[in-house]
Amino acid sequence: MSSSVAVLGFDVGGQSVKAALVDGDGAMLEHCSAGTGRATDAVALVETLASLRRRLVGEHRVAERVGIGIAGVLDRSGTLRGAPNLPLLTGQPLESLLGRGLGGSVVVRNDADCAALAEGWGGAAAGREDFMLVTLGTGVGSGLVLGGRIRRGSSGYGCEFGHMIVDYEGRRCGCGNRGCLEAYVSETAARQQRDEWESSLASAVDEHVAAHGGGVAEALFDLGSGGNGEAEQVAGRMVDLLGSAIASAINLLDLTTIVLGGGIAPGFLARIERLRAAVAASLFARPVADIELLAASRGPWAGAIGAARAAITSDVR
Numbered sequence: 434m435s436s437s438v439a440v441l442g443f444d445v446g447g448q449s450v451k452a453a454l455v456d457g458d459g460a461m462l463e464h465c466s467a468g469t470g471r472a473t474d475a476v477a478l479v480e481t482l483a484s485l486r487r488r489l490v491g492e493h494r495v496a497e498r499v500g501i502g503i504a505g506v507l508d509r510s511g512t513l514r515g516a517p518n519l520p521l522l523t524g525q526p527l528e529s530l531l532g533r534g535l536g537g538s539v540v541v542r543n544d545a546d547c548a549a550l551a552e553g554w555g556g557a558a559a560g561r562e563d564f565m566l567v568t569l570g571t572g573v574g575s576g577l578v579l580g581g582r583i584r585r586g587s588s589g590y591g592c593e594f595g596h597m598i599v600d601y602e603g604r605r606c607g608c609g610n611r612g613c614l615e616a617y618v619s620e621t622a623a624r625q626q627r628d629e630w631e632s633s634l635a636s637a638v639d640e641h642v643a644a645h646g647g648g649v650a651e652a653l654f655d656l657g658s659g660g661n662g663e664a665e666q667v668a669g670r671m672v673d674l675l676g677s678a679i680a681s682a683i684n685l686l687d688l689t690t691i692v693l694g695g696g697i698a699p700g701f702l703a704r705i706e707r708l709r710a711a712v713a714a715s716l717f718a719r720p721v722a723d724i725e726l727l728a729a730s731r732g733p734w735a736g737a738i739g740a741a742r743a744a745i746t747s748d749v750r
Contacts, residue, residue, distance in 0.1 A: 442741030445503040447518025452485040453737035459555040474521040479534030498538040500744030502547030502736045509589040547739030549576025556731040564690035573615040623650035634663040654700030676711020684717045694729025
């Protein structure tokens with residue numbers, strides 16, 4: 434595809450759709466967004482995507498193929514098998530349905546996979562052939578790049594790092610399993626654990642959220658950095674668990690680059706030395722000095738930018 438032709442990418446989430454027009458070198462030319470919600474069905478989604486496309490295209494030369502990232506589990510046929518925040522789209526053959534609705538070729542991928550593609554396309558992992566992106570927010574998402582290609586597994590469900598079991602008798606995860614990493618190192622996990630904290634810590638977190646906004650996990654990290662020992666103890670435990678899980682992924686996949694992104698990633702990155710120590714404690718046969726722990730750099734438009742990349746490299750599996 435010529436670098437002079439722009440590519441359109443969409444990032445479909447439970448609250449909004451982000452759209453980005455991206456050139457062949459990965460630079461974002463234009464962007465805009467619109468709302469979604471649990472009532473969004475296939476017809477409404479097609480209308481929203483078409484409207485955003487009209488707003489962005491203008492005088493640009495735009496490739497026919499469109500990339501779409503979506504917050505959910507997709508199989509290799511492009512059917513959405515699970516999307517808790519977009520229930521009316523679950524079970525829909527999105528790749529073919531949206532292609533017909535938009536009147537062109539459409540590539541649909543998981544949103545975290547798209548974000549990983551963006552980080553490898555001029556982002557934090559530019560120039561690296563092998564890396565994993567971990568997104569830390571409401572849940573824990575991930576995208577795995579090996580040999581410069583997204584690896585989705587035999588069915589399309591690959592690299593669910595957030596659902597790696599860290600304690601088989603542990604906390605119940607939103608997926609139904611026990612002991613998933615997501616049940617320990619996410620905003621959802623922090624909210625669920627709040628009632629187990631000492632009342633003084635719970636009150637301090639509530640006051641921080643009321644005064645500054647944001648979530649429980651962000652408040653916890655901020656309080657810990659500000660000298661609250663109880664908060665730092667809980668935050669440190671989250672960092673240690675994430676580090677151990679990262680080490681397990683490195684041991685399994687022989688990775689040397691891990692990129693951390695998402696809304697609560699700054700709290701972990703602010704404790705980078707503790708995180709590196711936790712990784713080191715569980716590494717097999719290699720020094721932690723070999724490992725890069727990097728901050729994602731593509732920002733909130735990573736999913737849309739990566740979706741455009743998926744449209745360009747649609748043979749990626």
